[in-house]
Amino acid sequence: xxxxxxxxxxxxxxxxxxxxxxxxxxxxxxxxxxxxxxxxxxxxxxxxxxxxxxxxxxxxxxxxxxxxxxxxxxxxxxxxxxxxxxxxxxxxxxxxxxxxxxxxxxxxxxxxxxxxxxxxxxxxxxxxxxxxxxxxxxxxxxxxxxxxxxxxxxxxxxxxxxxxxxxxxxxxxxxxxxxxxxxxxxxxxxxxxxx
Ligand code: SF4
Ligand code: SF4
Numbered sequence: 670x671x672x673x674x675x676x677x678x679x680x681x682x683x684x685x686x687x688x689x690x691x692x693x694x695x696x697x698x699x700x701x702x703x704x705x706x707x708x709x710x711x712x713x714x715x716x717x718x719x720x721x722x723x724x725x726x727x728x729x730x731x732x733x734x735x736x737x738x739x740x741x742x743x744x745x746x747x748x749x750x751x752x753x754x755x756x757x758x759x760x761x762x763x764x765x766x767x768x769x770x771x772x773x774x775x776x777x778x779x780x781x782x783x784x785x786x787x788x789x790x791x792x793x794x795x796x797x798x799x800x801x802x803x804x805x806x807x808x809x810x811x812x813x814x815x816x817x818x819x820x821x822x823x824x825x826x827x828x829x830x831x832x833x834x835x836x837x838x839x840x841x842x843x844x845x846x847x848x849x850x851x852x853x854x855x856x857x858x859x860x861x862x863x864x
Pocket of ligand 1: 716718733766768771
């Protein structure tokens with residue numbers, strides 16, 4: 670029998686993946702189909718390097734290491750409830766450091782896409798939705814409009830001072846900008862929508 674088909678060789682575990690016996694292939698395949706680099710997910714050895722380098726782990730309720738483990742096990746309910754999905758900044762530190770070629774950032778993106786398709790709604794999905802609608806409408810984001818749609822009048826008032834400072838320094842325009850070539854932009858949008 671080939672070594673790769675064995676779990677143990679002379680008493681040592683051949684595949685260092687710690688939870689191989691509990692892997693949920695069905696769920697894993699779902700994430701792979703969404704672009705989650707499935708083979709690499711399966712080879713995670715739970716070393717924690719990804720979590721050690723994660724730039725936003727202090728605010729997350731599930732570390733990237735645990736999240737990958739939960740995906741392996743098919744613990745959908747736990748994964749979907751985790752705020753880590755929405756707090757991940759896609760900085761790719763975890764992915765660049767993983768010694769087994771797992772791409773935790775891509776796994777998170779894949780799980781998010783599945784969650785959104787299944788209709789999950791929270792503050793982050795609402796923010797993303799407003800963001801996309803505004804970019805579709807103007808081609809360029811107009812920050813005060815985003816603020817007003819997302820946080821309402823209260824958010825506008827809270828951020829007014831900062832907004833004025835940014836406008837005075839030329840970092841933010843008080844008026845919406847326009848795309849230079851709207852035709853090209855709408856073509857690009859249509860193309861992206863087909864993917
Ligand atoms: S760094 Fe890679 S192998 Fe280590 S726990 Fe994270 S995903 Fe798994
Ligand atoms: S991509 Fe997300 S999970 Fe990975 S290190 Fe950055 S914030 Fe953490």
